[in-house]
Amino acid sequence: MAERFEAALSLQEAAALKTADSAFLAGGTEINRLGSLVSPSVLISIRKIKELKKLEITDGQVFIGAGCTFQEILENEAVPEYIREACRFMGSRTKRNMATIGGNISLCRDDSYLLPTLLAAGGMLSLMKEDGTTEEISLEDYVSGRQEYENRLILSVTVPGVFPFAGSVRHANTVESNARLTLSLCIRDGKYRAAAGIKKAGLFVFPDLSEKLEMDPSLSEAELIAWAKERELPISDDKIFGSAEYIRYLLGASFARLLRDYGKGGRT
Numbered sequence: 678m679a680e681r682f683e684a685a686l687s688l689q690e691a692a693a694l695k696t697a698d699s700a701f702l703a704g705g706t707e708i709n710r711l712g713s714l715v716s717p718s719v720l721i722s723i724r725k726i727k728e729l730k731k732l733e734i735t736d737g738q739v740f741i742g743a744g745c746t747f748q749e750i751l752e753n754e755a756v757p758e759y760i761r762e763a764c765r766f767m768g769s770r771t772k773r774n775m776a777t778i779g780g781n782i783s784l785c786r787d788d789s790y791l792l793p794t795l796l797a798a799g800g801m802l803s804l805m806k807e808d809g810t811t812e813e814i815s816l817e818d819y820v821s822g823r824q825e826y827e828n829r830l831i832l833s834v835t836v837p838g839v840f841p842f843a844g845s846v847r848h849a850n851t852v853e854s855n856a857r858l859t860l861s862l863c864i865r866d867g868k869y870r871a872a873a874g875i876k877k878a879g880l881f882v883f884p885d886l887s888e889k890l891e892m893d894p895s896l897s898e899a900e901l902i903a904w905a906k907e908r909e910l911p912i913s914d915d916k917i918f919g920s921a922e923y924i925r926y927l928l929g930a931s932f933a934r935l936l937r938d939y940g941k942g943g944r945t
């Protein structure tokens with residue numbers, strides 16, 4: 678339980694208040710969860726900061742303020758379907774009404790609902806440092822350098838709006854269970870970007886798979902499963918999530934499924 682509560686009224690105030698011992702209170706779905714990954718001494722509410730609620734689609738770019746909830750994104754029909762599809766991975770509407778995209782990104786969970794999709798789409802983040810200056814970094818750099826960015830306020834995520842194909846798949850025992858595997862593929866101008874979140878292994882972008890697909894877009898399901906079986910990934914057997922071999926099979930077979938959807942002109 679936090680010892681102190683502060684309500685920030687501006688971005689600069691929120692960024693300046695952040696220390697290693699505090700957390701931003703956005704939707705509160707993780708902070709207030711029993712067994713939460715976050716247990717700060719100080720909570721800095723960012724709920725009243727209007728700038729974090731901006732959601733705009735211009736020149737093919739989707740700009741989503743960090744304070745937008747999953748439900749707000751889902752209900753906005755101008756948001757490309759592949760992003761709304763990933764928001765639906767959070768099955769509980771009550772949770773979707775509260776949980777924000779900024780909170781989801783900040784947690785960098787390996788079973789994240791949204792990160793594989795945003796990584797495959799080549800998402801860019803805008804962050805604010807403690808001194809009020811801002812910086813733009815790729816989501817991929819944020820995920821790989823998370824400790825360096827831990828205390829920064831996420832202002833927004835921007836993704837290129839429209840892909841001829843973009844789709845994601847989530848594997849879990851039930852819609853409300855933790856995902857064992859979530860993966861996403863975005864295709865544009867002959868370029869492929871693939872990403873996945875694998876439970877107990879981490880979040881990954883696969884430039885090697887992009888290269889393979891760019892050389893031979895007609896890779897078969899068997900070839901994709903062989904790629905997943907050979908690729909270096911720290912996956913281990915787990916009683917709940919399944920054997921490492923099964924997860925590798927799912928990874929290859931699910932990318933094959935997305936490629937079949939692309940071949941049929943489906944999803945975007």
Ligand SMILES: Cc1cc2nc3c(=O)[nH]c(=O)nc-3n(C[C@H](O)[C@H](O)[C@H](O)COP(=O)(O)OP(=O)(O)OC[C@H]3O[C@@H](n4cnc5c(N)ncnc54)[C@H](O)[C@@H]3O)c2cc1C
Pocket residue numbers: 699700701702703704705706707708709710715723743744772775776777778779780781782783784786788789790791829830831832854855856
């Ligand atoms: C039962 C249950 C199951 C869940 N299962 C999953 C799951 O399978 N996958 C998953 O991804 N999540 C899961 N969650 C966690 C959570 O619902 C989502 O990740 C949600 O998007 C977090 O957003 P929030 O706004 O509620 O974050 P909060 O709880 O308000 O904050 C969480 C963290 O994000 C940081 N943060 C919030 N906003 C910002 C910002 N703008 N800039 C920088 N840091 C920020 C906070 O400092 C804090 O450390 C689950 C939660 C519950 C209650």
